[in-house]
Amino acid sequence: MAATKEKVPFSKDVLRWARERRQRTIEEAANRVGTAPSNVIDWEDGKTSPTVRQARQLAAFYERPFLEFLRDEPPVLDEPSLIPDLRMHRGAPDPRETRELLDIQAWAEEQRLNAIDLYETLGEGPPAVPPEFTASQHDDEASTAARIRAALDFPVEIQLTLKASNRDAFPKLFRRKLESFGILALRDSGLNKVGARGLCIATFPLPVIVFGAEAPSAQAFTLAHELAHVVLRQSAISGPPGTKPKSASAKAVEDWCDNFAGAFLIPPDALARIITKPPRPWAEIADDKLREVARAFAVSPHAMLIRMVRIGYVQSAFYWERKRPQFLKEEAEYESPIARPAYYGSRYRSDKGDLYTALVLEAWNTGLITNHNAAEFMGIKNLRHLEEIRDHFGTG
Numbered sequence: 001m002a003a004t005k006e007k008v009p010f011s012k013d014v015l016r017w018a019r020e021r022r023q024r025t026i027e028e029a030a031n032r033v034g035t036a037p038s039n040v041i042d043w044e045d046g047k048t049s050p051t052v053r054q055a056r057q058l059a060a061f062y063e064r065p066f067l068e069f070l071r072d073e074p075p076v077l078d079e080p081s082l083i084p085d086l087r088m089h090r091g092a093p094d095p096r097e098t099r100e101l102l103d104i105q106a107w108a109e110e111q112r113l114n115a116i117d118l119y120e121t122l123g124e125g126p127p128a129v130p131p132e133f134t135a136s137q138h139d140d141e142a143s144t145a146a147r148i149r150a151a152l153d154f155p156v157e158i159q160l161t162l163k164a165s166n167r168d169a170f171p172k173l174f175r176r177k178l179e180s181f182g183i184l185a186l187r188d189s190g191l192n193k194v195g196a197r198g199l200c201i202a203t204f205p206l207p208v209i210v211f212g213a214e215a216p217s218a219q220a221f222t223l224a225h226e227l228a229h230v231v232l233r234q235s236a237i238s239g240p241p242g243t244k245p246k247s248a249s250a251k252a253v254e255d256w257c258d259n260f261a262g263a264f265l266i267p268p269d270a271l272a273r274i275i276t277k278p279p280r281p282w283a284e285i286a287d288d289k290l291r292e293v294a295r296a297f298a299v300s301p302h303a304m305l306i307r308m309v310r311i312g313y314v315q316s317a318f319y320w321e322r323k324r325p326q327f328l329k330e331e332a333e334y335e336s337p338i339a340r341p342a343y344y345g346s347r348y349r350s351d352k353g354d355l356y357t358a359l360v361l362e363a364w365n366t367g368l369i370t371n372h373n374a375a376e377f378m379g380i381k382n383l384r385h386l387e388e389i390r391d392h393f394g395t396g
Contacts, residue, residue, distance in 0.1 A: 010055055010069045012046035017074035018062040019044070023096040032061045063103065080106050086250045087196060087239035097194040101237060104188050108201055108208045111356060112184055114377055115206055118359040121368050126205040127182035135231045137256050145263035148231060152177055156270045159298045170298035171219035178223065179355035182206060183230060185223065187351045189213035198222040198238045200229035213336050217300040224261035232256070240328060241306050262307040266297050271307070281315045284322070302327040345385035346392070348378050354393075361390055 019029055019040075030037040033054045042048045050058065059066040068075065082102055119126045132151050135144045149155070154177050159170060175185045184206050191199065191212035199210040209226040211219055221241060229236050234253060241258055271277075274296050275289075285308065287301070294304035305323055308314045349357045357378070364374035364386075371383055380386050 007049050008052055008055070008070075010043070010049050011071055011073065012044050014069050014071050014074050015050075015058070016044040018058070018064045018068070021064075021099070022062045023099045024062065029058060029061065033057045080109060083199070083201065083235040083237060084250070085237040086254050087237060094194075100190055100194045101196065101199075104190050104199065104210065105201070107188065108186055108199065108210050111186055111352065112201065112203070112206050112208050115184060115356050115359055118363050118369075118377070121363050122359070122366075128205055129182045129207065129230070133181070133231055134233065137232065137252060141228075141256055141259035142263040142268070144231065145260050146267065148227070149264055149267075152181060156267055156297075159265070160270065160274075160296060162298055164295070167295060167298040168216040171216050171223060174220055174223050176354055178209065178227065179353055183227070184208045184355060185353050186210045186356075187212070187353070195239065196237050197240050198226045200226040200234070200236055200238070202230055202233045202235045204233075214331070215300065215334055217294065217298060218302070218331065218334075220265060220299050221261050221303040224264045225257045227264070228257035228260035229253075231260070240331065241302060258306065259310060262303065262310055265299050266304065266307045268311050270297075271311070271313075275313070277311075277313055281309075281312050282318075283315050284318045285314050300327075302331070345380070345388035348380055348385065349389050349393070352378060357389060357393065361393055365390070 019026075026037045026040050030040045033040075033050070035054065039048065039050075043050050049055075055069050056066050059069065080102060082098065083105060085101070116126055130151060133148060135148075154174070158173065162170060178185050182205060186208060188210050189212055191197070191210065192214070197212065197214075199208075201208040201210075207230045209223065209230065211222045211226070214222060222238075225238055225241075229238070232253070236253065238254065238257070241261075271293075275293050285305070290301045290305060290308075293308075294301045297304065302323075305314065305319050305327075309316045309319050352360075360369075360374050360377045363369045364371070369377070371386070375381065375383055375386050378386060378389070
């Protein structure tokens with residue numbers, strides 16, 4: 001006689017809590033595991049239980065640890081308060097977006113605390129952002145951008161002298177420069193899913209910038225915009241360039257940061273060397289000419305046109321009425337090219353950044369943390385991927 005299969009004691013309360021916390025519907029959960037919605041209802045009522053395979057699928061879908069489903073009751077989580085959301089909103093906030101943003105923020109805060117912990121393990125203190133990296137909204141954006149760029153020792157010639165084949169590498173150079181001055185720069189593609197461009201947690205030491213999976217030329221503007229939030233000591237969630245938030249105070253902050261970013265990446269004297277400023281703003285600029293000038297600075301045509309409007313090269317109506325809708329559509333539809341990475345672990349390194357990755361590797365290489373600890377810090381399950389990162393670190 002065949003043995004009766006023992007029921008795994010998954011908690012009905014944790015199953016329901018995990019789904020509701022992620023703002024998933026019964027139908028979405030059923031779809032994910034390939035079952036009927038009535039079965040999901042029965043699992044959450046305690047009448048039946050999912051299989052181990054189904055429970056693992058649900059754990060991945062709800063972004064919770066699988067073993068959490070074996071708890072008697074849901075865990076008590078220390079949820080962060082969402083930092084100011086300066087994007088443009090229509091109507092009531094979307095609970096799903098709020099949940100996604102809270103999780104990205106919590107992840108970023110966790111990486112910051114991890115980095116501080118690693119510095120302590122290494123017997124060091126985290127680097128302090130230089131005191132000159134500060135300004136107020138009353139300060140002129142262009143002069144502030146020039147001052148910060150000089151303090152970073154990051155001249156615009158770095159952009160202008162890049163070979164055409166290397167222009168996509170500019171955001172990586174910019175990111176590493178920020179990291180060298182004590183700013184943790186992380187990547188999370190989840191920002192794109194909720195229409196956010198970037199996120200800044202202006203907590204010191206180790207303020208955090210998070211950017212999404214944008215085109216490289218767009219990443220540069222996002223990094224510069226979030227750097228402006230660091231300079232203002234203003235935590236924020238930011239939308240696309242030119243966003244018009246609901247409140248006047250939020251708009252003033254975003255306008256300042258947009259103007260700072262434009263001036264930082266495209267100083268007026270450098271732009272004048274590439275294209276002569278007209279006596280009166282042009283009614284329009286040809287797409288091929290706009291792309292050519294944007295490529296020279298390794299920025300997007302969107303960022304370049306905003307800058308050219310700002311300093312009197314092109315009339316604002318051309319941007320707002322004709323080009324902005326096109327740019328936003330293109331950015332929303334952007335998909336990163338599918339390319340085989342040099343090694344699998346490069347994805348983890350890219351998300352965490354070189355500052356964070358170097359801390360993990362140093363603590364691991366010196367025996368201050370175990371293999372398991374190092375993998376946990378990097379979010380890696382397969383130790384081989386951690387070894388790949390160590391083998392390739394410093395090569396790109």
